[in-house]
């Protein structure tokens with residue numbers, strides 16, 4: 438059972454989990470297996486999953502096309518550390534799917550991709566500082582752990598180098614005036630790295646023209662613009678948020694949906710920048726597992742599937758998401774909660790505040806005690822949303838109308854319980 442497994446885990450795994458967001462009081466449930474839109478717990482309870490590996494599982498758990506391709510590759514070997522044709526095929530698919538990008542380097546995690554993209558930007562511009570946005574999360578290393586979102590926002594950063602963190606300048610999201618002010622003040626900025634849709638503070642949507650203006654300023658100031666599309670890549674469209682909003686960054690990082698949850702990330706970008714990567718270029722990047730045949734096979738199978746069903750997939754995700762969020766909003770209104778909800782395509786998050794959520798500081802003012810109560814009540818009714826207010830809810834291609842009806846019903850019950858503690 439989850440409670441006894443967790444008792445064992447906390448003795449030998451720090452805090453009992455391998456990533457902080459996975460812990461919640463009193464203990465997290467343990468997963469037995471996943472199928473489609475559901476996770477089956479060790480207790481054999483079925484949960485409809487809106488966490489989906491924090492956005493990674495766009496097609497659904499154990500998705501047949503991906504799993505059968507991976508099984509076939511397993512029989513042929515899982516790592517060679519020499520080039521394979523599948524890597525080339527994946528790179529070609531990425532260039533075909535993502536407009537205006539010219540070269541690809543494959544890696545394993547989102548953290549690696551953002552770290553190396555920042556390094557590229559410093560080498561290309563010969564400038565040192567980076568600008569990041571309050572509440573954006575780019576991974577688990579010193580100079581992006583400056584006002585990060587996600588579970589990292591409530592952590593402390595003992596062990597980080599202060600000297601390194603000082604090279605990171607902060608901006609509030611959705612605030613162009615502060616960008617102008619910052620670039621006037623500082624001429625040593627190599628890049629602005631941003632989640633084009635902020636998915637690590639719940640969900641915050643860019644205001645009209647925000648990303649366009651950011652592009653114009655960065656171009657004018659010879660600062661590289663990096664879109665961290667670890668979450669939004671393939672989720673908002675095949676070309677990610679860049680294609681969705683029609684704004685072309687210099688570099689883009691991809692990870693989660695690229696391989697339906699297998700560990701694979703990529704930097705895609707303009708040739709003149711990407712060519713700086715070693716061994717021919719001067720920017721070192723290397724990894725034993727980069728381009729391993731298992732992840733690459735999963736990546737090719739996932740992207741081919743997304744490409745084949747895209748005219749059905751994205752409208753379906755939006756329709757289901759509209760129905761679900763519409764149902765949630767109706768129940769919140771009925772019970773007169775101070776609440777707001779942000780949504781785009783298959784991503785949404787709700788907040789217990791009546792303030793419109795446009796940036797990280799607004800999120801921090803929402804009532805997170807009520808969110809935690811909602812999480813716990815939904816879990817009792819078989820619905821798994823992220824345990825933290827700072828994460829986003831996702832919908833997969835495998836979710837169906839029955840899942841959505843059950844979920845709306847569960848929200849109705851959970852909201853009544855939340856109301857009891859609000860009063």
Ligand SMILES: Cc1ncc(COP(=O)(O)O)c(C=O)c1O
Pocket residue numbers: 491545546547548549551574575576577632637665666667668692
């Ligand atoms: C936008 C964004 N960038 C980077 C990362 C880091 O990715 P990883 O956890 O694979 O290192 C995350 C992880 O959630 C993310 O959401």
